[in-house]
């Protein structure tokens with residue numbers, strides 16, 4: 381008896397510790413583990429209201445409650461982007477265009493940003509018609525701080541908030557041979573080539589890492605304004621990193637892979653600092669495997685789409701194919717819509733990282 385009541389006390393203390401720690405702002409780690417051995421789940425004590433006591437009323441209310449709940453679970457409610465304002469950097473091709481279509485077709489007004497006006501206009505002309513949302517082009521170089529500031533001013537002049545920011549623009553780095561028979565040959569392959577320069581590293585970092593930092597921090601007030609304007613919604617940032625930032629292999633491009641690992645860590649740091657300050661903005665990252673784009677296929681067709689031969693990937697990835705536009709679209713919608721995801725990186729890679737090892 382005594383043992384039981386002390387166990388109950390311990391479990392109550394444990395529950396209150398857990399409840400307190402969950403409601404407390406992000407502060408020192410609570411001693412949760414010490415509670416676990418004696419933790420006994422309390423019996424659910426949900427009082428049944430009188431209103432529901434007759435079986436007929438009960439059946440009716442159960443039915444209407446179920447209907448209301450079904451509405452919430454409908455895909456149109458779960459993933460609607462109606463009334464949302466989005467901005468996708470590098471929205472004129474490849475993965476950025478996939479993200480743009482996913483958001484705009486499901487109702488968002490999407491600003492696409494790139495350095496080439498013609499490319500952006502082609503996307504608007506091809507994909508901006510007969511959709512629930514809208515696609516609007518803005519030219520800017522997101523590796524220049526003054527252009528980022530100008531971009532924010534432009535959006536501010538048109539919109540009251542920014543709901544979704546997709547930091548997608550990225551560049552590849554030079555490729556180097558990593559295979560070698562001796563340390564001397566390895567040095568020759570990695571240190572000596574003319575293309576192996578400090579500039580290659582800093583240029584790659586400038587677009588793939590620093591621009592994420594500057595674009596995100598510049599848009600923080602508009603992202604926070606989105607959380608304040610829309611109930612049950614938080615302004616959100618989706619960074620397009622890469623499985624190249626997860627795998628241990630350099631894949632022949634050290635600087636690109638290091639930049640993508642940095643983008644993944646930057647995602648987590650930004651998410652943590654924003655949350656620590658109590659701002660309601662979620663920041664996550666998608667790490668794609670191989671998808672058709674100007675980066676991987678070298679070009680786009682007349683519809684700004686790129687193509688990769690399926691056969692080339694049959695034995696390289698468990699899915700036996702490169703990623704499709706809709707694979708990326710579903711991931712984008714999930715990160716935009718799911719209000720309980722923050723600070724995460726998800727590999728959308730057909731199992732590439734499983735096969736490659738991390």
Ligand SMILES: NC(=O)c1ccc[n+]([C@@H]2O[C@H](COP(=O)([O-])OP(=O)(O)OC[C@H]3O[C@@H](n4cnc5c(N)ncnc54)[C@H](OP(=O)(O)O)[C@@H]3O)[C@@H](O)[C@H]2O)c1
Pocket residue numbers: 469470471472473474475476493494495496499520521522523548549550551587620621622623624667668669670671672673674675676
């Ligand atoms: N495709 C893949 O298999 C794959 C896999 C993993 C990760 N990723 C990542 O996905 C992102 C998108 O790449 P992608 O594969 O779709 O290649 P992509 O077709 O070459 O797209 C990159 C886009 O970024 C834009 N961009 C580059 N530098 C910019 C700058 N300074 N300012 C504004 N826009 C800029 C480019 O437009 P302009 O040149 O017209 O400015 C282009 O539209 C990148 O971050 C890439 O690292 C791709």
